[in-house]
Amino acid sequence: MKKRTAKLFSRLLVVIALATAAAACGSDTDSTSAGTDGTNGTGATAAGGATTSSASGSGSSEASAGSEAGGEAPAVEPGTSVAAIKDKGTITIGVKYDVPLFGLKNPTTGDIEGFDIEIGRLITEAIFGDDTKVEFVEAVSKNREPFIQDGKVDLVISTYTINDTRKEVVDFAGPYYVAGQDILVKADDDSIKGVEDLNGKKVCSVTGSTSLTNVQEKAPQADVSVVFDKYSLCVEALNDGRVQAVTTDNIILLGFVADSDGELKLVGNPFTTEPYGIGLKKGDTELRDFVNDVLDQSYADGTWKEAFDETVGVSGEEAPTPPPVDRY
Amino acid sequence: MNVIADNLDSYLGGIAVTLWLSALSFVLAVAIGGMVAAFRVSPLRLLRTLGAVYVEVFFSLPLLVWALLFFFGLPKVGLIYPPFTSAVIVLGTFTGALVGEALRSGINTVPPGQGEAARAVGLRFWQVLGLVVLPQALRTMIGPLGSILLALVRNSAVAAIAMSVDDLMWRSDQLATSTAQPVGVLTGTFVAYLILTVPGTWLVNTLARRYRFTR
Structure with a gap:
């Protein structure tokens, strides 16, 4: 038993060592790229990730x-x-x-x-x-x-x-x-034609948006307890049948309709101005x-x-x- | 910090859900952990391997990934559990691996002679474990199990993010939106989690000290 534990432990050590090495490599490349950035200006705060910016010379x-x-x-x-x-x-x-x-x-x-x-x-x-x-x-x-x-x-x-x-x-x-707030539903769902029809239905939107507050005002019986931090997860919940509708600004939903191969549709009856x-x-x-x-x-x-x-x-x-x- | 005072009932409701979620998940985790530990010390090689695989998988999987996979993946094969149930299963299975390892290391602190003696008087495997080894092992496990429970309380916030369970974290997200003061709201959430865990830490330490073996 002891031997097995020791083996496990040494394997763990190897994993940790590899991970640390990888992390070290990562930060190495970070700092070199920050270095090249720094040549054409002030403290290029390489805030990690997402640097789709510039850097390409002669500023x-x-x-x-x-x-x-x-x-x-x-x-x-x-x-x-x-x-x-x-x-x-x-x-x-x-x-x-x-x-x-x-x-x-x-x-x-x-x-x-x-x-x-x-x-x-x-x-x-x-x-x-x-x-x-x-x-x-x-x-x-x-x-x-x-x-x-x-x-x-x-x-x-x-x-x-x-x-x-x-x-x-x-x-x-x-x-x-x-924009205006609208409702995304499954293509075969004809029960929702406007915001009032959300009463008694489960509706998803994202954390930190005002969309659900708007629904609450116009359809007080709607269940607005489902929130995720990304619209894509709401759309997933709609596909899985966990919610009957996803609501937010029409223009955001339009993108998901375009990506859904005809599975989803927009109700097309905006009820706010955003x-x-x-x-x-x-x-x-x-x-x-x-x-x-x-x-x-x-x-x-x-x-x-x-x-x-x-x-x-x-x-x-x-x-x-x-x-x-x-x-x- | 008026945001906190004005929304105290929202915080309290969230704390209640977080506690209930953590309690149910811990019960499941102890059940799973007990089984995993028994598997890992079992005389059967197949069971030992199964236990080891379970532990390795959950030790190497980030909780958030497991939660998202469970919640959004299972419906694709036709299994839909409600958010709260999903959260209990996700947290319970994940924490079960931790409990299993804590139990196993506790069992390993019992000198092998104890088990051998128990077998020598004719006890079966489950009797050896249940009557001789575990009662002795449990005393050394209070500390580790307590820390695992407290970690579970903190980890339960994942349920709000991945499954939209209306726990403390979820209420905090809602308040942050309706007040547009996320920092004030999060400060309240921070204090609420402290209130949940600090007395727990103190209790675990006291209990662990009281039941400590002096060998």
Whole structure:
């Protein structure tokens, strides 16, 4: 018995040794890449993972070219919080990784794609004159406010509905899109035609979103106890029959309909308006005005529509008239 | 920290679910652990191997992966358990491996002479284990089993994340959304888990000291 235990223990030691070695290798490569980053600017905080950014050389020459070309685009005034981001060398933006069409990390290429990402690139372009000087990090619904408050991100662009509760802790630029909350059901389910039909049904949405509160107001008998931290798990629960409906903004659900091979459908009867804003630190008026200027500019020169058509547009959705920016 | 005071009943409800979930899971874990330990000291090679495989699998599997696999995987083969039941099974099977190893190491602290003597007077395997070895082993197991139970209470938060069981963690997530003050809410959750585990640690230490063998 003792011998067996000893053998087990030594095997365990080998595993631990291997794991430590692997971990050491990992951090090695991290630090070297941080080193190369560091050559073209200030402390490239290699915040681990998700660095789809830049690093590819010659940043400083680019920046001056950008301000020359900035005849139309809003200029970065020295001494403002926007200039501080510019001095930092990259902008950090919190986005979703699991929302098709808006913010999705492509599992094969590792690229992050979607409308939110393109909006982020427009803002990056306006600040640096180079849309690669951006680092996208994942911000799930429930950690958006802390990320902004702690300065872990400069902006959050993640299907982030502007509302009064949130306005107490963060500020919003935009809106840059107005969605409406809708319901996703199985294709053969004809019992749900609107939000009232959710009474007595089980509905899933994600932790940290306002979707379930909205359902509770309009269908008080709906069972809204099922929440996960990713929409994909809600869709899985719908497929398994654990819930009868998944609810959130129509545009998010549309992506899942597209991926479902006809198994799922959208009810198509939106019951809220969800203005998507760009979250930033409360009281940072300079950054908010700048982002609003960039949005207005993109509405005028067609880059907003272009971004929409390339991302959300592939689902067949027509680009709407962009919503007026709310400079509250 | 008004968020905590304003939502005290939500916290208390969550604590109740967390305690109930942990208690049921621990009962299942002890049942499974007892079996695993018996298998691992059994004279039959097949049973020993089965026990070892069970332990190795659950020792190398992250709890979250097991929870997601169980909850979302089983329906694909037609088995759907409600969230709470799923959580009890997931936590119980996972913790069962830990309990099994704690029991086995406890059994190993009983000098082999005790078992040999018991066999010499004609006791069967289950009698040797149940009447002679386990009663002596249990005293040394209080500490390890207590730590496992406390770890289970903390691990139970996975049930909220993977299965949407409305325990303490789940309530905390809900509050974080409705108040948009996740940090304040999480501070309350942190304190609530401390209240659940710190007295437990103290109790386990006291009991372990009281029933300690002085060999």
